[in-house]
Amino acid sequence: MAERKSRLSAYNVATPGRLLDAAEALFATRSYETVTLREIAQTAGTAVSQIVYHFGQKDELIREVIIRRAGILTEERIQLLDGYEQLVGPENVMIEPLVRAFITPYFKRLLGSDDGWRSYAQFIGRSVWDGKISPALAEGFNPAAERYIKAFRCALPGLSEADSLRAFQFMLAGIYGSTTNDPRISSLSGNAALVEDFEGYQNALIPFVVGGIERMTDGAAQTAVGE
DSSP states (O other), X not given: OHHHHXXXXXXXXXXXXXXXXXXXXXXXXXXXXXXXXXXXXXXXXXXHHHHHHHHSSXXXXXXHHHHHHHHHHHHHHHHXXXXXXXXXXXXXXXXXXXXXXXXXXXXXXXXXXXXXXXXXXXXXXXXXXXXXXXXXXXXXXXXXXXXXXXXXXXXXXXXXXXXXXXHHHHHHHHHHHHSSOOXXXXXXHSOGGGGGOHXXXXXXXXXXXHHHHHHHHXXXXXXXXXX
């Protein structure tokens, strides 16, 4: 009897992960709204009742898909920021290390061996501006985002609050635009492999973002002088 309970316990513990993996893989291929609970259950090798048992409704399953990996990224980004601020002092941070610390954890995982991260990137990249999932995105990602936006203004005191938010938004657009296997880029380049060159995207994106934010500050300073 004890052995049977142990097997059941192991099954129940493992099932949420399998369901999240299955949902993530399906959300990567098409809109999450068109993916059914039955498809998710079949992909996970279980029953729809297990989704209901562990997550209740589909909305909660979607939230858990977002939060699971967002938490990992957020934790590492905050650790990197904490370490950098402790090293140089919060008032002495510079924009390039901040941008690098924010971007690198995401690309590091896309360059790893876990296909789930690439599915996650596809899902998030295509859905990030969807208002229906914005509360889950905020829950998972805002703790780090708020810290980095504040640090941007410490690094560049001439950057206004509004422009610091815009700069962060532009950085996110660059990240997600670089990691969704955009077919338009394949058609323009004639090179299908280009969209999966995540290392190349990372190496290009960091100076692109840094240079753009610095120019935003320069522009604000020139406007102030003109006034």
